[in-house]
Amino acid sequence: MIVATHRVKFEPVDIEIDVDQDENVLQAAFRQGYMLAHGCKAGQCSACKAYLLEGDTDLAKYSTFALSDMEREEGYTLLCKTHVYSDATIELLHYDEDTLRNANPIRTVPTRVAEIEALTHDIRRLRLTLVTPGDMPFVSGQYVDIHVPGTDETRSFSMANTAVQRDYLEFIIKLYPGGLFSGLLENGLKPGDPLDVTGPYGTCTLRERSQRDLLFLGGGAGMAPLWSLVNALAETGSKRKVVYYYGARTPRDIFYASQMSAIGSRLPNYRSVLALSEVGPGQDWNGEVGLITDIVDRLEPDLTEHEAYICGPPPMVDAAIALLERRGIPPERIYFDKFTTTASPDRALAQRR
């Protein structure tokens, strides 16, 4: 069957791409090397919201939390769900000139499970060996979609290793009860098993041209991309001033604590702060206690010239963005990945019952 292709122009960046009728606009942009702003890629988070200036389009199933009926009537659209049926012009609402062009083209490559290690009671380190080394060039801080074996579903996971390692991809993954993919790390997958991954995606990558002081702020599995970024700075012996805040809940949720401080031996202007939000009486903890955002607020006297990278659960990321903006970092210097769930609303609802 021949699929019709249409031309889509993006304003105000003056980029044009071809979009096949059976793919969405976001996929088409990735395929042609443009890393548009996006989040869940599943019509649930609104990070790829844009404005349709002209053209005949339709949207596949999405959540009205991401795009309300009123917004849709006004002409807003979600690029991850938009199919075009004529040439079209779309205004991008969020874009970053530093990462928009020359992205590594998205590809699907085979890997094999190399190791699964328990870092805490509910966090696993997963290492996948690339069947062909160098087959997944990425930029530190990016993520891939792992295909869940035996299903049509994928789950997004950020690389925790840096881009110089060409023969493997490493991940830090939180286990969710009944989690379609994370559940397999408990009793499904074993070394040698094949897994396909598609990528690389994402814009939570270091702005190389900047020499600003850096603030990294993460929680839970949000350690993964930040770990990659901090190690990438260490690999180049960066002299930039770096402060790395990481928040966990209880003492049993801590991992990589000694590695977090040890990295200071390779970065001359580095400081790390590990904080717990729930420390019970009698628990052995001498460090900071409280929500990681409150601790940043208390310990950082002046953030106005900083550049910030935030990764973790959506409520933590939202709270951190609000704090950093209030403390004077403009939105265009705050980069983040929200670890939104990719589970379909129906599936997530069924699991909550």
Ligand SMILES: Cc1cc2nc3c(=O)[nH]c(=O)nc-3n(C[C@H](O)[C@H](O)[C@H](O)COP(=O)(O)OP(=O)(O)OC[C@H]3O[C@@H](n4cnc5c(N)ncnc54)[C@H](O)[C@@H]3O)c2cc1C
């Ligand atoms: C850009 C990006 C990068 C990501 N990187 C990582 C990463 O490095 N490490 C990592 O562990 N995760 C990461 N995630 C989240 C990951 O893609 C999965 O959504 C999550 O791990 C659950 O997948 P699952 O198949 O195990 O569970 P699912 O079957 O999808 O869900 C199981 C249950 O857990 C709930 N659930 C799933 N995810 C969340 C959540 N984030 N918060 C609260 N409840 C949730 C679901 O609603 C459902 O009830 C990332 C997400 C995005 C969008």
